[in-house]
Amino acid sequence: MMYQVPYLCYTKDMKFEKILMWIGFVILAYFALIFIQKQIPTFFPQTTEKVTEVQKSAPFSDADFVRAGFVRVVDGDTLLVDIGGEEERVRLIGVDAPETTKSHKAAECFGEESKDFLIKKLAKEEYLYLEFDDASGRRDRYGRLLAHVFNHDAQNINFTIIEQGYAHEYTYRRQEYLHKREYKQAQKQAERFKRGLWADDICTKNL
Numbered sequence: 001m002m003y004q005v006p007y008l009c010y011t012k013d014m015k016f017e018k019i020l021m022w023i024g025f026v027i028l029a030y031f032a033l034i035f036i037q038k039q040i041p042t043f044f045p046q047t048t049e050k051v052t053e054v055q056k057s058a059p060f061s062d063a064d065f066v067r068a069g070f071v072r073v074v075d076g077d078t079l080l081v082d083i084g085g086e087e088e089r090v091r092l093i094g095v096d097a098p099e100t101t102k103s104h105k106a107a108e109c110f111g112e113e114s115k116d117f118l119i120k121k122l123a124k125e126e127y128l129y130l131e132f133d134d135a136s137g138r139r140d141r142y143g144r145l146l147a148h149v150f151n152h153d154a155q156n157i158n159f160t161i162i163e164q165g166y167a168h169e170y171t172y173r174r175q176e177y178l179h180k181r182e183y184k185q186a187q188k189q190a191e192r193f194k195r196g197l198w199a200d201d202i203c204t205k206n207l
Helices: 004-043 111-121 157-163 180-192
Strands: 065-075 078-083 086-092 127-131 145-150
Touching (some): 065 086, 065 111, 078 127, 086 157
Antiparallel strands (some): 065 127
16 A cells, blocks of 8 residues: 555656646647648748739639739729739729710710729729629720729729719620629619719719
8 A cells, every 4th residue: 555655646647747748739739720821821822913914815714803003094994004014904894984085075074083083092002903704705895904893902993983973884785794783783872862973963964
């Protein structure tokens, strides 16, 4: 009996130490996993604009997004962006804003206001995100990219300019393009609350 007591105490201490050791191992593994997850972007290089090179031949789905450097606003429905070092004009799908200039005609009513709205909306944007659409195709007959455009907060710029009354929803040849329902609803909201070009006595002859 005198020899058994210390042996039992020693065994219990050893079991307790092993439990503490396993708890410590689990905690260490947990923090190691968190560290690895944070480091994943450096372990796996991210796709760049040059790799995605949208515009020429690579196939895309109707949910393809490409990051593009924002250059400037051309008018209320057209932007200039930089993709892989090449400047591209982007026509906003589902949007028809009044013209700012024409070769043989004066600017349309509310055209400058529409352009100014986009300039202010995108003033702080370094990058934009382009969503392509199988319904409309990649480019129009003028060679412009066709896209739904999102800012860094994932806000749909096409939707916003219609909702705020600076452009009409536009369906080309009855296409069932992405976000068509939302854009039509956005125009109804603008009309209902008389925003922008829907305000009383604004460009009545153009409505």
